[in-house]
Amino acid sequence: MRIFCNYFANFILISHPDGDSALPDRCAGIEFDAITPDDKGQTFFFKGDHVWKGFEGDAQPSSQYFKELNGHVDAAFRMHNPENQGDHDHIYLFLDDKVFSYFEHTLEEGYPKEIQEDFPGVPTHLDAAVECPKGECVTDSVLFFKGPDVHVYDIVTKTVKTKTWPHLPACTSVFRWLEHYYCFHGHNFTRFQPVTGEVTGNYPKDARRYFMRCPDFGHGGERTTLKCSDFKMDAITTDDTGRMYMFKGSNYMRLDTHRDGLHAFPITRSWKELTNGVDAVFSYNDRIYLIKGDQVYIYKAGAHFTLIEGYPKTLKEELNIEGQVDAAFVCPGQRTAHIIQGRKITYINLAATPREITLDAPLPFGDIDAAFCLSDGIKIFQGSNYYHYDSPMLLVMSRIAPIPLKVTSAMVGCED
16 A cells, blocks of 8 residues: 655545555545535545545545535535425535535435525535534524634525624534534534534644544543443433433433434533532423432523523422432423432422422332433333333332333443
8 A cells, every 4th residue: 555645635645556546544634625424324524526434434435425426515514404304314515506415315306506596695615514403503503604704594584694703713614413513624623602603622623533533543532331231320311302311420421313423521511510410300391400419400401501590409499309319300291390219209390389299109119320201101220221111100100110121222322
């Protein structure tokens, strides 16, 4: 294998003995043209007329996956539009003044189109683009980058608001991964907040340590994968928008984005006041309640989590209970918090002020770590096992524990 520098292209090319084609090497420190996941969660990194699929492996011609492409792309993103399933999860690729729409790697009929046909008010010859779902942005949006300007496109109203973020590096590609937004520039990246463009933390960082596997670049926060048989969580919840968060130690993980990967982040990244982990958590009425010791922290969900003024408060003040809380949950569409303490469950009416206890009942077992409730029932976690109940009433009425089920890698990213 012969390696040589092509300074005009500004990246390393690798000549393979089994062919005449030359492939770019992303571990040499190149600048990506675009990055996007597809509808299956596979991430594509574009450079020139080549693409990498996933976080490891060699470059391949982009026409292998997007056969109509004959060269580079300016920008790319995966549409988030759950209200329009005919558009949701489609990949949009931009080149000069044209846009291509792919679904399952097949070009949609009528494409390519002029950018203005699909995205009125958005400029041509873009630098980067990224989707921004409601809850992370104010509405379901797409952020289009050109120079220091960011054009925020509302996919429902088809209107554009332009912001200027001169403090952000010139992004040649932008990638949304597990609720976090990354501006790639050179072989580095900078994480930013998608509404304000704010950058917090120590940036830039080398992309080769985080977004690809390279021989001489270990992960900046390297960790070993815990075996499922040793798994134990502290808390878990799902909110009104379907976002599911699991907490363990000083970290949390979002579980509903499993197709794009699972990754732990510090709790303080999203809930900065929670510096010592959490004991229990539940969601209600667009708010997330985090319990640590005898303190209750309530955050308003939105583009980011905001601590409600006046909090934290004591368990007695907020929920009319005292003592260690092991787990908690609220079922969809309900207004009752179910608080588990040892082998007891307490029902609390969250619509009442002050909070009203409506039921105290024994449980068939204790040592419960976490619990959450969906439309199909309740999951109660105890170490590496969990139990399923169809409803809170069946949980309260049962006298013996059902057959335990095993926590799996598909659920929480542990190693089976």
